[in-house]
Amino acid sequence: MSERSTLDLAGVGAGPFNLSIAALADSRLPQLATRFFERRQALSWHPGLMLPDTHLQTGFLKDLVTAVAPDSRHSFLNYLVSHRRFYRFLNAELGSVSRAEFSDYLRWVGERLESVALGQGVREIELDAHGFRLRTDSGDYRARHLCLGTGKAPWMPEFATALRGPHCLHAAEIAHARRDFSGLRVVVVGGGQSGADVFLNALRGHWGQPRSLDWISRRRNFEPLDETAFTNEYFTPGYTSAFHGLSRAVREREVAAQKLASDGITPAALQTLYRELYHRFDVLGEPRWARLLPHRSAVALKRQGTGLSLTTEHGLGGERERFDADVVIFATGFSSQLPACLAPLAERLPRDTHGELVLGPHFEVAWDGPAAHRLYAVNAGRHSHGIAEPQLSLMAWRSATILNHVAGREVFDLADSDGPVAWHPLAAHSDVVEQRWAQAI
Ligand SMILES: Cc1cc2nc3c(=O)[nH]c(=O)nc-3n(C[C@H](O)[C@H](O)[C@H](O)COP(=O)(O)OP(=O)(O)OC[C@H]3O[C@@H](n4cnc5c(N)ncnc54)[C@H](O)[C@@H]3O)c2cc1C
Structure with missing residues (x-):
């Protein structure tokens, strides 16, 4: 094995979800040693379904970075300005961005990031006394933490x-x-x-x-x-964080009931x-x-x-x-699968009733391994974090949540104001609510 210095975070796959982590790390944590291994020679977004007249289901401001780092050079707006088509984009009054344009935006970001290693599939991941060891198409690497972003099959x-x-x-x-x-x-x-x-x-x-x-x-x-305003409240950090705290049975029921929201x-x-x-x-x-x-x-x-x-x-x-x-x-959808490269660690990874990895609040995977080495997973939390998790809507927030956890400090300020909807019983806070009313009248 050719020894290289240990990465703080290695990403497996550079689809939009890990690319968002790469872009935010570049913008706010340049000192973090990261590398995102992507087996494709060039970034392309679901190329097998790149058909004419297909569009994003998500607004373009929910890009790789804007929700948590609006000044990042990796924003969709910067992509438009850099390509000298900001005014024409506005004049076109697009209801939604085409998948082709969004895919090109992802390619543009990926090409500007040194941490994205194209044409370098990860073949095998093992754990030894020093942390994770990744066998890739371009040699072996060591990493303290991993983020699994290999998508669905x-x-x-x-x-x-x-x-x-x-x-x-x-x-x-x-x-x-x-x-x-x-x-x-x-x-x-x-x-x-x-x-x-x-x-x-x-x-x-x-x-x-x-x-x-x-x-x-x-x-x-x-x-x-269902793209209406109150349904879109499901796609907010506050809703998603609170969702993770519900019991498994309740989460299952809510995810099933919210099907048409995603x-x-x-x-x-x-x-x-x-x-x-x-x-x-x-x-x-x-x-x-x-x-x-x-x-x-x-x-x-x-x-x-x-x-x-x-x-x-x-x-x-x-x-x-x-x-x-x-x-x-x-056109029957996609399912989660543990990537073959993780086979050596499979025994250490408990699964839920859907056969999926068990995720903590910071998207860290529950595992039987040393606490000093963490495995994170993106696009793996529909049942733990709700319907927004496999979607683009909250990817920048999720990436920032993961990076805060990796860094061990609040690099990104993720505080959000309360929304208009009280999703949870007021009972626990009823004293406070009554006091407020008493003061108000
Ligand atoms: C056609 C389509 C359209 C969608 N449109 C929307 C939308 O409009 N809005 C929305 O919110 N959501 C949408 N989604 C859902 C979701 O946002 C996307 O699926 C998104 O691409 C998920 O990103 P990802 O990074 O998890 O996975 P992927 O995009 O699948 O990327 C995974 C990457 O990992 C790489 N990889 C896999 N294994 C390895 C390995 N061993 N080593 C190295 N690299 C590896 C793959 O080559 C791939 O590039 C859509 C999904 C599909 C299928």
Whole structure:
């Protein structure tokens, strides 16, 4: 092993979440020795789903740094100014930034950070008497602390995995190859944002003109992301910190109830889609070769001659339907997986009932290891910190929380004012509340 000096913090992966930590460390903690290992040769944000007319679900001010370090050189606004398009960006009055522009912003930040090491996958992580030892594509490194930011893996129902290939694929890989759906029967499974993005592009002939196009969703309807003000209170530091203190059963229940606050389709995308359908099938009078089929769960897939046959079960009466297809695209989301490089430490990492790592309030992973060496994880806390955790909204705040913890002092001031909503019972504070009232009247 070529000995190098010990890093204070090593990041595994440089997707937006670890990149945010790298950018904030560069802005406020330059003395911290950090290195973020990214296996891709160039930073790109979910390139397999980089389709035309796809947009961020999150406002651009919730970038890598602004929420906690608005003067950082790594802000989206600085990206716009540096690219000399600040005024045109404003004049365009974009409802939301395109994924392509956001991905380019991430690339720009990554390229300016010396701590981001591209083309350097982490193969294995071990612990010895001196701390973590990382075996990477460019040699071995030592680190006091680690931050795991390897993202999630595309998830498909088990019945489909054996047939996986060019005709049975996950949406996350659709843009990885040239595809021609001309004259084919295409079925999209999954009623979230990725399903909508794939369906809209297939409808517009992005991969050629299909013979038929069916969009199957288990949900009751093609349901909108709830972007209203009080729902957006879930995406605040105060709500997220308090959420972590709830019991596991309550957290589970709340996360399930808040599904559409993070997993719906943006109202803008739904409107675009509806207008496209109206124009083609109602105004232009094309025969209805595209169908929307909600309330159906895909339950089986088998090969049928040269094609595929998908079986669904209806959510109202349990009726089974069969859809013959040449191509089936599963927009069925992502799941957490412990990256292979952590296998040597797997025994030391307890999991929750979802098989996920157990996170403390500072996103530190519970583990059976020396307290002097901590493992942090990002994009791993939907059940511990709530629905905001896998989203971009709070990434700068989470990064600052982690960096404060690593530094052992308050480098970032994370105090926030009270919001308008009292989420928790007032009983514990009722004396105080009553006193205030008494003084007020
Ligand atoms: C298509 C899509 C659109 C989304 N849009 C939004 C949105 O608009 N708003 C929102 O709030 N959320 C959105 N999300 C959710 C979330 O914000 C993103 O998934 C985000 O990319 C998560 O960031 P990450 O850094 O955890 O993971 P990723 O972006 O997946 O990055 C992980 C990185 O780790 C690298 N890596 C993996 N293993 C290793 C290894 N062993 N060694 C080195 N590198 C490794 C990978 O190459 C990758 O670059 C979206 C998700 C998807 C899939």
